[in-house]
Structures are given as structure tokens and as C-alpha cells.
Amino acid sequence: MGRIAEAMARAESEDRAALIIYLCGGDPSLAATPALIQAAAEGGADIVELGVPFSDPTADGPAIQKASERALAGGATMAGLLAVVEQVRAAGCEVPILLFGYYNPILAMGEAALCERAAKAGVDGLLVVDLPLEEAPPLREQSAHAGLDWVPLVAPTTGLDRAEAIGATATGFVYSVSMTGVTGSAATNLASAADRAAELAKATGQRIAVGFGIREAADAAVVAAQAAGVVVGSAVVRTIEREGEDAAPAVRDQVAALAAGCRR
Amino acid sequence: MRETLSLPPGFDPVTGRFGRFGGRFVAETLVPALDELTQAFFQAWSDPKFHAELDLRLRDYVGRETPLYHAERLSEAVGAQVWLKREDLAHTGAHKVNNTVGQVLLAKRMGKTRVIAETGAGQHGVATATACALFGLPCEVFMGAEDVRRQAPNVKRMELLGAKVHAVQSGSRTLKDAMNEALRDWVTNVETTYYCVGSAAGPHPYPLIVRELQAVVGREAREQCLAQHGKLPDAVLACVGGGSNAIGIFAGFLLDEVDLVGVEAAGEGLEGKHAAPLNAGKAGVLHGALSYLLQTPDGQIGEAHSISAGLDYPGVGPEHSYLLEKKRARYVAATDAEALAAFQQLTRLEGIIPALESAHAVAACGPVAESLRARGVTDPTLLVCLSGRGDKDLDTALELIGAQDGGAH
Ligand SMILES: Cc1ncc(COP(=O)(O)O)c(C=O)c1O
Numbered sequence: 001m002g003r004i005a006e007a008m009a010r011a012e013s014e015d016r017a018a019l020i021i022y023l024c025g026g027d028p029s030l031a032a033t034p035a036l037i038q039a040a041a042e043g044g045a046d047i048v049e050l051g052v053p054f055s056d057p058t059a060d061g062p063a064i065q066k067a068s069e070r071a072l073a074g075g076a077t078m079a080g081l082l083a084v085v086e087q088v089r090a091a092g093c094e095v096p097i098l099l100f101g102y103y104n105p106i107l108a109m110g111e112a113a114l115c116e117r118a119a120k121a122g123v124d125g126l127l128v129v130d131l132p133l134e135e136a137p138p139l140r141e142q143s144a145h146a147g148l149d150w151v152p153l154v155a156p157t158t159g160l161d162r163a164e165a166i167g168a169t170a171t172g173f174v175y176s177v178s179m180t181g182v183t184g185s186a187a188t189n190l191a192s193a194a195d196r197a198a199e200l201a202k203a204t205g206q207r208i209a210v211g212f213g214i215r216e217a218a219d220a221a222v223v224a225a226q227a228a229g230v231v232v233g234s235a236v237v238r239t240i241e242r243e244g245e246d247a248a249p250a251v252r253d254q255v256a257a258l259a260a261g262c263r264r
Numbered sequence: 265m266r267e268t269l270s271l272p273p274g275f276d277p278v279t280g281r282f283g284r285f286g287g288r289f290v291a292e293t294l295v296p297a298l299d300e301l302t303q304a305f306f307q308a309w310s311d312p313k314f315h316a317e318l319d320l321r322l323r324d325y326v327g328r329e330t331p332l333y334h335a336e337r338l339s340e341a342v343g344a345q346v347w348l349k350r351e352d353l354a355h356t357g358a359h360k361v362n363n364t365v366g367q368v369l370l371a372k373r374m375g376k377t378r379v380i381a382e383t384g385a386g387q388h389g390v391a392t393a394t395a396c397a398l399f400g401l402p403c404e405v406f407m408g409a410e411d412v413r414r415q416a417p418n419v420k421r422m423e424l425l426g427a428k429v430h431a432v433q434s435g436s437r438t439l440k441d442a443m444n445e446a447l448r449d450w451v452t453n454v455e456t457t458y459y460c461v462g463s464a465a466g467p468h469p470y471p472l473i474v475r476e477l478q479a480v481v482g483r484e485a486r487e488q489c490l491a492q493h494g495k496l497p498d499a500v501l502a503c504v505g506g507g508s509n510a511i512g513i514f515a516g517f518l519l520d521e522v523d524l525v526g527v528e529a530a531g532e533g534l535e536g537k538h539a540a541p542l543n544a545g546k547a548g549v550l551h552g553a554l555s556y557l558l559q560t561p562d563g564q565i566g567e568a569h570s571i572s573a574g575l576d577y578p579g580v581g582p583e584h585s586y587l588l589e590k591k592r593a594r595y596v597a598a599t600d601a602e603a604l605a606a607f608q609q610l611t612r613l614e615g616i617i618p619a620l621e622s623a624h625a626v627a628a629c630g631p632v633a634e635s636l637r638a639r640g641v642t643d644p645t646l647l648v649c650l651s652g653r654g655d656k657d658l659d660t661a662l663e664l665i666g667a668q669d670g671g672a673h
Binding site: 177 | 279287288289290291292293294295296297434435440441444447448451452453454455548549550551552557559560561562563564565
């Protein structure tokens with residue numbers, strides 16, 4: 001079992017949902033990123049999604065768009081982010097790290113090279129937003145070959161048959177998008193997203209984490225009642241936007257509050 | 265026969281790829297919507313009633329067929345017989361309307377209640393707003409803030425037609441950012457909304473749908489060449505932004521022994537800022553498809569530059585990448601300055617003010633004629649897709665021409 005599955009199992013055994021925190025790598029700077037990963041871990045994140053900034057993030061709302069622009073303007077690259085992961089591991093931080101992003105930067109490095117280098121740096125798994133079931137096999141093979149976990153996405157528009165096929169490719173958990181929309185939108189109905197997680201868990205036999213539209217501990221609690229994991233992204237990204245280079249303490253506190261919401 | 269779709273060479277309907285290019289690199293939320301669209305398109309395309317309605321609209325509303333015109337004074341100037349396929353005479357002034365009338369008809373058939381589109385030059389936005397007015401559907405258009413400035417008359421036209429125009433402030437504030445924003449809207453409102461993509465680009469099935477709707481240009485042109493000129497042309501030229509007018513006219517000649525020449529925007533030159541991914545890009549994934557792209561070594565999308573908003577796009581439709589790698593078509597490029605010169609040349613010699621996009625194709629006539637003569641073709645015949653008229657570009661063009669003249673004094 002990889003570190004990602006272990007973290008999900010540990011949360012379950014402690015009767016809580018796993019808390020998964022998204023950070024945009026390189027925002028506000030590559031230098032600040034290791035401390036932010038550690039702050040999330042100290043606050044109680046079970047898994048960190050390290051976003052690889054992309055110039056054209058079509059699945060993201062304004063908060064993560066702006067974070068990506070800041071990161072790219074600050075010189076963030078795939079290689080730079082892998083070095084950040086190495087640094088975090090060297091400092092003894094063991095929080096599972098899921099590399100999260102769009103396909104083109106991965107293609108540009110080369111799928112095999114990326115997987116190998118990511119695994120070596122201490123990355124635990126991959127989640128690629130614009131790589132649906134049909135397009136995923138080449139990267140998924142390389143990812144498995146390098147010993148990385150694979151986390152696919154399921155959307156509200158995904159039928160249960162298709163969700164089952166998607167679930168069969170997951171090795172860490174399945175990420176269920178709570179609504180049709182981009183990241184950072186206000187959730188319309190988290191209770192029904194939680195119901196959907198239960199339904200997906202049954203259909204896929206996998207642990208389901210729910211993301212999009214979860215901002216506060218109370219939101220997390222609604223989802224945690226039925227989902228194995230809770231993902232928070234834009235809310236943390238906004239904290240970093242506000243606090244800048246010294247965001248680590250604020251991130252730690254925010255994550256701790258969210259973690260409290262994840263207890264059942 | 266059009267009722268049964270004969271698939272383009274190299275196209276696999278299961279993967280949605282032309283050779284290795286194309287596919288469907290989108291968020292999972294959109295996959296079921298693209299499946300629904302694919303199914304609706306194939307059903308419509310095998311329904312004679314759909315074709316009857318489309319053909320009637322194309323004839324009586326769009327004004328098809330558009331003329332094929334022998335440009336004699338231009339012919340003399342470039343040393344070849346130049347025939348212009350007059351898409352500038354289609355309703356709304358560009359080929360874009362062939363696509364939007366078909367897609368909005370499809371949207372209605374699918375029961376969608378809202379249409380969105382991205383636009384660069386504003387021609388596709390105007391054409392979509394027009395089709396939505398015609399069929400009674402609400403329309404919202406995403407347009408880069410930079411293009412809103414460059415193409416102000418088209419913004420006014422869209423608004424007059426009842427469309428809502430969103431000025432997009434992110435990224436380079438041009439066509440690619442407008443498409444990003446349209447995709448974000450679609451992912452949010454996917455249940456009710458039809459996304460009317462403006463070029464032969466984007467995820468499967470858009471490149472197929474748009475090429476089939478634009479293929480009418482090539483079908484007509486081929487028949488007209490035979491009827492008016494007695495033979496096929498030696499070369500077919502078209503400008504390439506996303507690639508819809510080019511693939512539309514190429515589609516009529518893919519199986520003939522005819523040179524197919526796409527003309528990309530070389531902007532300030534291929535060593536500087538340009539919009540020529542087929543000439544100077546690398547394969548990658550943008551807006552749902554694998555195709556040639558302007559990008560950095562790190563896989564970030566490069567910023568395109570062209571004098572012409574409709575060509576100012578870092579990607580290109582996947583079928584063109586396929587035709588390039590198969591060597592079935594070749595792709596050259598014309599600079600801003602060359603396009604501006606051709607814009608004036610066609611205006612003065614023929615009394616036709618072309619769109620700056622189309623002026624790129626006109627600019628390539630001389631060099632293509634020369635290459636044909638070098639291969640031993642005496643008095644070559646060139647068929648040029650005059651994709652649109654230039655009214656929308658007058659401000660931009662006059663400003664640049666004024667600056668040139670001022671500099672010369
Ligand atoms: C007149 C005209 N020609 C050409 C283009 C480029 O698009 P495409 O390459 O899809 O034909 C545009 C785009 O706006 C246009 O308005």
C-alpha cells in the first residue's frame with residue numbers, strides 16, 4: 001500500500017474523513033512552498049495536492065488562476081517543484097504528496113521522465129485534470145511503472161457505469177467533483193455531493209474524496225459525514241494570496257480548523 | 265452523398281483522432297457532454313431533414329453558393345491565374361457563418377436553451393449571434409479584452425444582434441483566453457448550454473463537426489473550378505488560424521493531385537513574435553486536443569502575435585497537424601507587413617477589401633506561384649479562399665498604413 005492509501009485508511013480507522021489540501025506550487029514563490037507544505041501537514045492535512053501551475057487552467061476559477069499566474073511569474077517550473085518535494089522530504093516531512101495539474105507540462109517533460117523523476121523526488125501520486133479515462137492509459141502505465149498512485153476524477157455528469165470504469169483505474173482514491181463548475185465556485189449543495197460520494201463508493205469499491213466548493217469546517221463536516229476524504233483548495237489559496245511569503249502560520253491554523261470539521 | 269458521412273482520411277471516430285492528433289483532453293465533467301454531442305451530430309448528419317433545413321438556410325439566408333471570381337489584375341501582378349472563393353460575400357462577411365448556422369441548428373435539435381462562443385476577430389462571435397437571432401436562442405460571447413479593443417465594430421454588431429459580450433481579462437487577453445473562459449462557462453452550465461466552437465479545433469467531435477460544416481466551401485469551389493476554368497487548380501491557398509476555412513476548402517481537394525497550402529501568421533517574423541505553430545511550434549495539448557502549439561520548453565502555452573485577431577492563436581486544429589505530418593498539405597507563413605501589403609494590393613487591384621486574415625492567403629500567392637513555376641508548371645492556377653471581408657479591420661489597417669506612410673515622409 002502506498003502512502004496515499006495508507007493515509008486514507010488511517011483517517012478511516014480514526015473515524016474521520018481524510019483532509020486533502022491543495023496548494024499551488026510556487027505561489028507566492030518556490031522558496032516559500034516547502035514551508036507551506038509543512039504547515040499544511042502540521043495543521044492536520046492527511047494528503048497535500050501540489051498544484052503544478054499552468055498558463056491556461058481551464059478547470060480553475062479566479063483564485064487558482066491568479067495563483068498560477070503568480071507562480072509562473074515567479075519562475076515556477078515542473079523541475080523546480082520536484083526540487084521542492086525533494087527538499088520537503090529531506091527535512092523529514094512524510095505527508096503524502098499528490099502532483100496535481102494539467103497534461104501539457106507533463107508531456108513537455110516526457111511522461112516516462114516525469115514519472116521517474118517525480119517518484120525519485122518523493123511524490124506519491126498523480127492527478128491530471130484534463131486526462132479523462134480514454135486518454136489516460138499512456139501516462140497511467142508510466143505512473144504505475146514508477147510506483148506512483150493514480151487518482152482519477154469523477155464528475156456530477158459521470159454515469160455510474162462510467163464511474164465504475166474510472167474507479168477501476170484508481171489506486172489511492174477517487175476524486176469526486178461536487179458540482180459542475182470550476183474550482184473556487186460556491187457550492188450549491190454539499191449534502192447531495194456527500195450522498196453522491198456514498199453512491200460512488202458503492203459503485204466503485206473505492207474511497208471517495210469530495211472537492212470543489214468546500215471552504216470552512218462546517219462545509220467539511222457535511223461532506224465528511226459520508227465521504228472518505230475532503231478536498232480544500234481555493235480557500236487555502238486565498239489565504240496565501242492574502243498573507244504572501246509569511247502565510248505558513250495562517251495556513252496551519254486554517255488547516256487545523258478544517259481538520260476539526262473532518263472528525264465524525 | 266452527404267447523408268452518410270464519409271470520414272476524413274486518417275480519422276478514427278472512436279478515439280476522435282486524425283492520425284495521432286486530436287482526441288479529447290478535457291475535464292471529466294465535459295466528457296459525457298461531448299459524447300452526447302457526438303451522437304447528436306452523427307444522428308443529424310444521417311437525417312435528410314437536417315440537411316434539407318441546413319441547405320435551405322445556406323442558400324436563402326447565407327447566400328450560398330458564394331461566387332468563384334477570376335481576379336485578373338491580381339493574376340497579372342502575381343504571375344498566376346488567381347481565383348478567389350468569395351466567402352467574404354457570405355452573410356455576415358466571412359466563412360464563419362457556415363459553421364454557426366449548422367451548429368446552432370444542432371443546438372436546437374439537442375434541446376439546448378443557451379449558446380456560448382469564443383471569438384477572436386469577432387467574426388465567429390457575430391456569426392454565432394446571427395445564427396442565435398435566426399433561431400431564437402440566447403447567446404453569450406467570450407472575447408479577449410485586447411480583441412474587444414481591436415475589433416470594436418464587431419462588438420457593437422454582436423450587441424445589436426442581442427448577444428452578451430464578455431471581455432476576458434486573463435492571460436494574453438486574446439482568442440486563447442476567450443476559449444479558456446468559454447470552457448469554464450461550459451463546464452459550469454453544461455446541462456443547458458451548447459458551446460459553439462468557432463474553428464476546426466477543440467476536443468472531439470468539434471474538429472470533425474466544423475470541418476464537415478465548412479466542407480461546403482471546398483465542394484462548391486471544386487465544381488466551380490471545373491465549370492468556370494475547365495480544370496482543377498494547381499494549388500489551393502487559405503489562411504490558418506484555428507484552421508476552419510482552410511480545412512473547409514482543402515476538404516474538396518484532399519483526394520486530388522492538387523497542392524494544399526495553409527498560410528499561418530508569421531507576425532513580426534518566425535524568429536520573433538508570431539502565430540505559426542505548424543511552422544515553428546511543437547506538438548502538445550491545448551483546449552482539448554493534441555496538435556501543434558506554441559509553447560515554452562516547460563510546457564506553458566506561448567503567446568501568439570498577429571496583426572490579425574482571427575489568426576492570433578497559439579494552437580491549430582488537429583487535422584492540419586495530421587496533414588502536415590502526412591505531407592498532404594504544406595504550411596507557409598506571411599508576416600504582418602506582407603499581409604498588410606496584400607490587403608492594399610487586393611483592394612487597389614480588384615476593389616475587394618479583404619479581412620486581414622484572408623490577406624495572409626493573398627500574400628502567399630506570389631511565392632506559391634513562383635514555387636509552382638520552379639517545378640515546371642507554366643501559368644499556374646491558384647485557388648484562394650477569401651475567407652472574409654475587411655470592414656472590421658479598417659481601424660487597425662488604416663492606423664498601420666498611416667504609420668507606414670508617415671514613416672516614409
Ligand atoms: C475572415 C476570417 N478568416 C479566417 C479566420 C481564421 O479562422 P480559421 O483558421 O478557423 O478559418 C477568421 C477568424 O476569426 C476570420 O474572421
